[in-house]
Amino acid sequence: MSDNINLKEIWNRQEVAIPNIQNLYDNVNQLKKLNLLKLIGITITGITTIIFISFIWYFYQPKLITTKIGILLSIISIVIYVIAHNSMLSFLFKKNRAINNKDYLQLLIKLKEKQLFLQTRTLNTFFILFSLGISLYLFEFTLKMSILLGAVIYTTTLVWIAINWFYFKPLIIKKQNTKIDQLLLKFKEISNQISN
Amino acid sequence: MSFEDIYKIYWQKAFRLCMGYVNDTDLAKDLTQETFIKVFKQLSKFENKSSIGTWIFRIASNTCLRQIQKENRMPKSEFPLEMREEIIETNIEKELQFLYKCISDLQEIDRIIISLNLEGISQKEIAKIVGFSEGNIRVKIYRIKEKLIEKFKKNER
Numbered sequence: 190m191s192d193n194i195n196l197k198e199i200w201n202r203q204e205v206a207i208p209n210i211q212n213l214y215d216n217v218n219q220l221k222k223l224n225l226l227k228l229i230g231i232t233i234t235g236i237t238t239i240i241f242i243s244f245i246w247y248f249y250q251p252k253l254i255t256t257k258i259g260i261l262l263s264i265i266s267i268v269i270y271v272i273a274h275n276s277m278l279s280f281l282f283k284k285n286r287a288i289n290n291k292d293y294l295q296l297l298i299k300l301k302e303k304q305l306f307l308q309t310r311t312l313n314t315f316f317i318l319f320s321l322g323i324s325l326y327l328f329e330f331t332l333k334m335s336i337l338l339g340a341v342i343y344t345t346t347l348v349w350i351a352i353n354w355f356y357f358k359p360l361i362i363k364k365q366n367t368k369i370d371q372l373l374l375k376f377k378e379i380s381n382q383i384s385n
Numbered sequence: 386m387s388f389e390d391i392y393k394i395y396w397q398k399a400f401r402l403c404m405g406y407v408n409d410t411d412l413a414k415d416l417t418q419e420t421f422i423k424v425f426k427q428l429s430k431f432e433n434k435s436s437i438g439t440w441i442f443r444i445a446s447n448t449c450l451r452q453i454q455k456e457n458r459m460p461k462s463e464f465p466l467e468m469r470e471e472i473i474e475t476n477i478e479k480e481l482q483f484l485y486k487c488i489s490d491l492q493e494i495d496r497i498i499i500s501l502n503l504e505g506i507s508q509k510e511i512a513k514i515v516g517f518s519e520g521n522i523r524v525k526i527y528r529i530k531e532k533l534i535e536k537f538k539k540n541e542r
Contacts, residue, residue, distance in 0.1 A: 197505070200401065202478075207396045217426070292516060
């Protein structure tokens with residue numbers, strides 16, 4: 190048993206000056222501000238885009254139903270994105286941290302799996318609705334143009350959508366998911382240490 | 386108990402637990418700070434179902450478990466360890482350093498278990514913090530200590 194006492198004695202030699210509690214209070218306030226800024230940032234970007242699209246509706250008074258549907262779809266896609274993003278933030282931060290390690294790891298694994306699913310689905314929904322919205326929205330304006338110009342504008346838009354869909358979207362999803370996949374793997378590995 | 390009292394009583398203990406987990410003074414300080422931010426925010430929700438110590442150690446160990454999300458920020462052990470070797474010359478500190486090094490070589494859950502044990506937490510409480518049965522904890526502690534002592538003996542030779 191003298192060996193055990195020895196380890197404890199060595200362990201207890203570690204003493205570090207306790208940081209001033211004021212630092213902690215400052216940190217809490219900083220974190221609050223940072224989270225709020227993040228929330229405001231994405232919400233404001235979304236709202237600004239919606240206001241911009243609504244202005245177009247107001248000023249140009251579209252006649253065709255396709256234009257209106259297009260505008261509505263674009264707005265809905267942005268709203269979905271903002272809501273999903275914001276609820277994901279609170280969903281990630283508001284979890285019970287005082288449960289035991291075993292349950293906590295299970296919770297982390299579930300959270301990460303949910304995050305993986307939500308991110309991919311939200312981004313897909315956003316891209317589909319937004320692309321569809323823009324395509325429908327353009328229809329009325331291209332009708333007023335010559336066939337050639339209309340074809341050029343539609344082709345450019347469709348190519349741009351295709352680049353987003355086949356290049357940027359997979360890239361964003363891959364980037365988001367690789368990190369989560371690695372974390373999931375590690376959390377599962379640690380969790381196995383408890384179930385064994 | 387006020388938050389200030391809790392901070393004074395448990396900061397050092399929580400720091401040692403984090404240090405046992407990451408073997409990196411700066412990172413351990415960050416994790417301890419993060420732990421107490423959580424304690425501060427959730428203190429009003431604390432129900433007296435468990436002791437305040439068990440509650441804090443659960444938060445601290447969960448914070449450690451989650452820290453791999455930030456691990457890319459700093460490579461573990463090597464750099465700070467070398468730096469400390471330059472500053473700390475005495476044998477006492479080297480023993481402590483070696484203990485941390487040995488603990489950091491263990492599996493994650495084992496690091497938490499042994500750190501809590503060395504901190505003087507009862508096996509019953511450790512079982513509640515980790516989520517193992519008490520019997521399991523007893524066996525684990527025995528095996529981990531055996532490993533550590535073995536390493537210490539080898540190191541002395």
